[in-house]
Amino acid sequence: MMAKKKLAIMLLASLVLILFIANVVTRAPIMEVEKDTYSFASAPAQETKKPELRLSMMVTATVMAPEAVMFEGGSWFKSRKMGHSAILLCHPDALLMFDTGLGRDIDQQFKAMPFYLKPLFSYEILKPATEQLDIESFCPGRKLQIALSHLHWDHASGIEDFKGAPVWTPAEELSSGRNSGNKAGYLGNQFDSSDIQWKPLDFKKQNYENYKNSLDFFGDGSVIFVPMGGHTKGSAGMFVNFADGRRFFFTGDTSWSLEGFARPAHKHALMRKIVDGNVSETEQELRRVHALMQLYPDLHVIPAHDYNAYVPAAIYPDYLVNN
Ligand SMILES: [Zn+2]
DSSP, rough: OHHHHHHHHHHHHHHHHHHHHHHHHHHOOOOOOOOGGGGOOOOOOOOOOOOOOEEEEEEEEEEEEHHHHHHHHOSSSSSEEEEEEEEEEEEEEEEEEEEEOTTHHHHHHHHOOOOTTTSOOOSSSSOOOHHOOOOOHHSOOOOOEOSSEEEEEOHHGGGGTTTTTTEEHHHHHHHHHHTTTOOOTTTTTSSTTOOEEEEOOBBOOBBBBBBBBBBESSSSSSEEEEEHHHHSTTTTEEEEEEETSOOEHHHSOOOSHHHHHHHHOOOOOHHHHHHHHHHHHHHHHHHHHHHHHHHTTTTTEOOBBHHHHHGGBBTTTTTTOOO
């Protein structure tokens, strides 16, 4: 037993050392953004009246991580809470869930994760969305629809817990997920049921802010999806626009921290090697969101895993409402 404990401590110490060396050797600082790189569209289409919305972050699990893992330049001595979460939006036409967090079968699903990735990806205090969500009190009478920032294990785990709900994701993300086996952050066993009603999230050639393509999901300007390249082939971000002017931008895993956009800065070198499919495209997205934050200081940018950044959106069962 003691020998096992010693081995575990040695493995952990080696891992920390490898992460530290990788961080020093392969840092890729992002230079100051050139303003003209990302032209902005004319102001987003003004709708006559945006509907009443309720918005809440549902935390399905958490994990503590050194800040240095979340973004380059972060401290190794500062521990930060990361969330595995679903974003809930009650709209007159549907209850929209953006990402599912960790589902009730995550322990079983996680067994398929390659052994060398298991120590890097972990989770604690599991409370799956299906056990927390009370549709009748949060969004009475509405049908659930699921949309995904991408299909990685910590976003897609709960899909099969919500049978019958349509699942929206770009076609290229679905094919990436299906063709990647259990590599690069995907777990195929999370979305292999033939019962899933896949719906293609098709972006239109319609400028929105500094994105060339976008999709106005409900057609009333309240929920706008945009493609976010880099992290995965078909990653998507979601803008939520309240009638009272408050605005939110849920950015999936393009960055794991708000600092990643504010500075801007990449994830830790080893992490971006493992999880970011295309590092230079990821950098473009970091810079694009950085430019948006400079233009709109009141825009609440919420990276999927940065628990500190959830606060402005309210954490379930609390929620924000506009009317
Ligand atoms: Zn993630």
